[in-house]
Amino acid sequence: MQNNFNNAPHILVIDDSPEELRGVVGLLRQQPWRLSMASDPRQGYQRALALKPDLILLDVRMPGMDGFTLCRLLREAPATHRTPVIFLTSAGAVEERVEGLTLGSVDYVLKSCDPQEVLARIRIHLQLSWREPVSSASADEGEPANQDEVSLRVAMRVITQNLAQMPALADIARKAGTHEKRLSSIFREHLGSTVFAYIREVRIRRGQELLADSAMDIQDIADQVGFRSACNFTTAFRERVGMTPSQYRQQAQGKEDAHAAGERQE
Numbered sequence: 001m002q003n004n005f006n007n008a009p010h011i012l013v014i015d016d017s018p019e020e021l022r023g024v025v026g027l028l029r030q031q032p033w034r035l036s037m038a039s040d041p042r043q044g045y046q047r048a049l050a051l052k053p054d055l056i057l058l059d060v061r062m063p064g065m066d067g068f069t070l071c072r073l074l075r076e077a078p079a080t081h082r083t084p085v086i087f088l089t090s091a092g093a094v095e096e097r098v099e100g101l102t103l104g105s106v107d108y109v110l111k112s113c114d115p116q117e118v119l120a121r122i123r124i125h126l127q128l129s130w131r132e133p134v135s136s137a138s139a140d141e142g143e144p145a146n147q148d149e150v151s152l153r154v155a156m157r158v159i160t161q162n163l164a165q166m167p168a169l170a171d172i173a174r175k176a177g178t179h180e181k182r183l184s185s186i187f188r189e190h191l192g193s194t195v196f197a198y199i200r201e202v203r204i205r206r207g208q209e210l211l212a213d214s215a216m217d218i219q220d221i222a223d224q225v226g227f228r229s230a231c232n233f234t235t236a237f238r239e240r241v242g243m244t245p246s247q248y249r250q251q252a253q254g255k256e257d258a259h260a261a262g263e264r265q266e
Contacts, residue, residue, distance in 0.1 A: 012038065067087060071105060076157070089111060148189070152190050
């Protein structure tokens with residue numbers, strides 16, 4: 001009997017107002033599942049890492065750390081990066097729903113939803129996730145040594161996804177579950193770089209990719225990677241790469257043309 005319980009799906013609910021979920025929690029307790037609760041987002045994150053639940057119900061608007069930030073951390077931690085996350089929240093604005101789904105949640109449900117429907121959605125996602133079981137060994141493989149590494153991964157992803165309109169350092173840190181001073185220290189300790197130097201490096205690398213792989217003009221590329229003008233982009237690019245963007249494109253695309261010609265001859 002104990003073995004059956006241990007093998008049952010494990011649901012983790014992270015919500016700072018559990019009284020709002022009485023109907024859902026009551027139904028969950030009636031199922032042959034294990035149920036864990038956390039009313040603080042950081043406590044919920046630590047429990048997720050330790051318990052490795054099969055599904056997480058997550059609120060959005062919570063003090064200290066919102067559900068979006070917590071979801072980013074869960075997605076970057078190998079122990080939980082494949083765990084289905086369902087947002088169950090009163091945050092119903094379109095942009096909030098879109099952000100939640102964009103972050104990788106499997107569903108976004110409003111608290112006004114009938115508890116039976118919430119239960120049905122949970123069942124569906126449990127069935128889908130259990131079709132491809134992941135062994136604990138593979139789930140833990142390459143797991144970061146500490147929280148700083150997870151925050152670093154989140155910050156790097158936020159930077160890469162927002163090159164054109166970079167958030168302020170405080171916003172990047174918040175999205176990564178930390179604060180400005182700590183995030184700056186994490187970048188120095190792990191990358192030997194400031195946050196701003198890393199952003200500049202990623203922008204130049206993305207610029208190189210666009211120059212080599214597209215016919216976009218220099219101004220459009222500058223806009224895409226977050227420089228105010230083609231002139232600023234050219235100056236920064238030349239300082240980092242040792243040639244102008246136009247020279248780099250000519251060299252990169254010239255090599256591709258030569259390679260293609262060689263393949264045709266073969």
